[in-house]
Amino acid sequence: MNRIFILAWRNIWRNKRRTIITIASVFFAILLALVMRSMQLGSYGHMIDTIVHSYTGHIQLHANGYWKDKTLDNSFEGSDSLTKVIESVEGISLVVPRLESFALASFSSKTKGVMVIGVDPAQENKLTDLSEKVVDGKWLTSETNGTALGQTLAKYLGVDIGDTLVLISVGYQGMSAAGVFRVSAILKLASPEMDNSFVFVPLQKAQDFYSAPGRLTSYAMLIDNNQKLAEEASDLQKILGKSHFEVMTWEQMMAQMMQQIEADNVSGLFMLAILYMIVGFGIFGTLLMMISERKRELAVMIAVGMKKTRLALVIASEVLFITLVGLCAGVAAAFPLIMYYYHHPVWLTGQTAEAMLNMGFDPVMPFALQSDFFIAQSLVILIIAFVAGIYPVISVFRITPSKDLRR
Amino acid sequence: MNVIEIKGLKKIYQETAVEVKAVNGIDLNVAQGEFTAIVGPSGSGKTTLLNLIGGLDTPTEGQVIVDGTDLGKLSSSQLIDFRLHNIGFVFQSYNLIPVLTAEENVEFIMHLQGVHKTKRQQRAKSLLTAVGLGDRINSRPAKLSGGQQQRVAVARALASHPKFVLADEPTANLDSKSTETLLEIMLKLNKEEGVTFVFSTHDQRVVQKARRVVTVEDGKVVSDIVKKNGHLHNESSETVSI
Numbered sequence: 001m002n003r004i005f006i007l008a009w010r011n012i013w014r015n016k017r018r019t020i021i022t023i024a025s026v027f028f029a030i031l032l033a034l035v036m037r038s039m040q041l042g043s044y045g046h047m048i049d050t051i052v053h054s055y056t057g058h059i060q061l062h063a064n065g066y067w068k069d070k071t072l073d074n075s076f077e078g079s080d081s082l083t084k085v086i087e088s089v090e091g092i093s094l095v096v097p098r099l100e101s102f103a104l105a106s107f108s109s110k111t112k113g114v115m116v117i118g119v120d121p122a123q124e125n126k127l128t129d130l131s132e133k134v135v136d137g138k139w140l141t142s143e144t145n146g147t148a149l150g151q152t153l154a155k156y157l158g159v160d161i162g163d164t165l166v167l168i169s170v171g172y173q174g175m176s177a178a179g180v181f182r183v184s185a186i187l188k189l190a191s192p193e194m195d196n197s198f199v200f201v202p203l204q205k206a207q208d209f210y211s212a213p214g215r216l217t218s219y220a221m222l223i224d225n226n227q228k229l230a231e232e233a234s235d236l237q238k239i240l241g242k243s244h245f246e247v248m249t250w251e252q253m254m255a256q257m258m259q260q261i262e263a264d265n266v267s268g269l270f271m272l273a274i275l276y277m278i279v280g281f282g283i284f285g286t287l288l289m290m291i292s293e294r295k296r297e298l299a300v301m302i303a304v305g306m307k308k309t310r311l312a313l314v315i316a317s318e319v320l321f322i323t324l325v326g327l328c329a330g331v332a333a334a335f336p337l338i339m340y341y342y343h344h345p346v347w348l349t350g351q352t353a354e355a356m357l358n359m360g361f362d363p364v365m366p367f368a369l370q371s372d373f374f375i376a377q378s379l380v381i382l383i384i385a386f387v388a389g390i391y392p393v394i395s396v397f398r399i400t401p402s403k404d405l406r407r
Numbered sequence: 408m409n410v411i412e413i414k415g416l417k418k419i420y421q422e423t424a425v426e427v428k429a430v431n432g433i434d435l436n437v438a439q440g441e442f443t444a445i446v447g448p449s450g451s452g453k454t455t456l457l458n459l460i461g462g463l464d465t466p467t468e469g470q471v472i473v474d475g476t477d478l479g480k481l482s483s484s485q486l487i488d489f490r491l492h493n494i495g496f497v498f499q500s501y502n503l504i505p506v507l508t509a510e511e512n513v514e515f516i517m518h519l520q521g522v523h524k525t526k527r528q529q530r531a532k533s534l535l536t537a538v539g540l541g542d543r544i545n546s547r548p549a550k551l552s553g554g555q556q557q558r559v560a561v562a563r564a565l566a567s568h569p570k571f572v573l574a575d576e577p578t579a580n581l582d583s584k585s586t587e588t589l590l591e592i593m594l595k596l597n598k599e600e601g602v603t604f605v606f607s608t609h610d611q612r613v614v615q616k617a618r619r620v621v622t623v624e625d626g627k628v629v630s631d632i633v634k635k636n637g638h639l640h641n642e643s644s645e646t647v648s649i
Binding site: 014302307401402 | 455492
């Protein structure tokens with residue numbers, strides 16, 4: 001076996017220039033693929049993180065039918081026992097209760113339709129980190145009768161800290177709802193839509209306002225690992241049953257965003273496929289040349305007693321060496337680059353940054369650093385090399401010493 | 408004792424509309440220890456005959472029996488194994504493996520046979536010394552002259568302790584001095600170690616040194632002359648004058 005590898009290793013360096021060009025093609029392909037993929041997955045991760053931590057959480061629990069018809073009549077009775085059941089599901093790390101509904105918000109002569117979100121201020125802060133988004137005033141506490149609203153909305157209504165905001169709506173089961181709330185905090189929310197319409201009030205005050213004591217419209221949850229999203233949601237749904245509750249993942253709730261990510265992901269993979277196809281043909285061409293110019297030599301080896309299977313192993317080892325050298329060099333070059341940008345993401349400026357801000361995302365291009373895409377891209381290159389090597393290896397079995405020795 | 412027995416051997420090629428009878432009914436025996444030259448004009452069937460004897464090609468008709476084994480009954484894989492253990496090959500263009508040194512080229516066959524490293528290194532060195540290349544064992548073929556390469560090829564052919572060595576025009580690409588050296592080595596190995604050589608050649612210097620000369624024309628043996636005690640004896644007829 002050792003001799004086969006020695007033979008293969010020396011063979012690939014017979015035509016140094018050609019081998020270096022082939023190795024370089026593998027090197028640049030894997031480098032480009034890893035960096036591209038890291039950027040793509042990094043930006044998806046950032047988008048998902050922004051979505052999850054700005055509003056939805058990873059999973060939400062609603063009363064059946066709430067997502068289609070978001071009314072307070074589709075709310076459910078929240079309780080400590082229900083919270084404990086949810087928390088008992090392995091992997092769920094945070095459970096946040098909410099009561100949400102629409103209302104008209106008035107101040108002075110301005111009125112605007114808003115989304116009132118009743119939250120447990122401490123729990124909510126763990127999910128959405130709203131206290132860090134306060135630009136004026138202080139984040140809510142459970143005891144205060146305060147409200148926190150987006151700065152665009154505050155600007156529209158002309159309210160300031162300490163002003164009293166009037167909310168009017170229809171409460172649970174058609175009860176009329178009216179209340180006054182002192183503005184405690186003005187927030188800078190990432191999404192322009194949220195910044196222009198969200199009004200946070202302590203949960204109990206919201207329940208009182210909507211005449212819905214103890215009722216909730218959702219539990220938003222965080223899980224430890226987004227990769228296990230579907231699994232966790234399914235586990236929760238199984239435990240709670242399907243008769244009263246619907247369990248939804250952020251992917252289901254943000255279907256449009258998910259489709260955009262998927263479409264972008266497919267286009268990225270398509271680009272990679274083209275790149276790999278070019279590399280595959282490059283490897284194939286090199287191998288074919290290596291075989292055709294050595295047919296006589298290979299015929300001699302068979303003539304003197306080398307089994308064709310062993311000879312095929314030599315050729316397969318040559319494919320493997322060329323690919324592995326390019327692959328290892330590519331991974332070695334990509335890793336520090338990705339590592340650097342993972343810790344120092346690229347901050348965008350100008351119109352691109354503005355566009356991203358308008359979509360509710362930070363103008364940053366983060367890189368992902370996950371072992372899975374390193375492994376996946378390396379495997380893809382190895383599979384391509386394997387496929388490219390099939391024909392040259394098969395051609396070894398077609399060598400006829402009596403004919404090929406005459407070449 | 409015959410190491411090679413050929414009975415009614417035919418090889419017919421039908422690559423085009425025309426049928427080519429490369430070997431057309433040859434009967435021939437080669438005994439252990441012979442030094443046999445197969446001669447004949449180009450296209451007479453010498454190389455085809457050697458390919459058939461060496462199991463590199465399969466006959467259309469007839470039998471090649473090497474040391475009691477009918478080569479026609481062996482599968483392609485069995486033939487490769489048979490060649491490895493029983494037949495040594497020397498080719499016109501040396502055909503050494505260019506990425507291996509002289510020693511590694513000789514060792515290569517023994518490696519395929521599964522001989523232990525120490526043993527094969529010892530034998531490779533002793534064979535290369537026997538062919539006068541003891542000081543070039545670490546040279547790759549590109550660093551050796553044509554004559555030296557062919558001597559490595561002879562050492563490689565002998566590495567597996569073959570029943571006989573087949574050489575297809577071994578001196579065709581060599582100058583006269585290299586030819587002489589190579590012939591001396593082959594004759595010495597034949598005399599001292601009893602190695603059986605069967606080779607095709609056009610070269611009169613080689614023919615003169617051969618102790619048996621088989622002439623092939625149009626795929627048939629037209630004469631088979633053995634030199635015995637200074638006399639030429641035609642195996643197919645009577646003794647002829649020297």
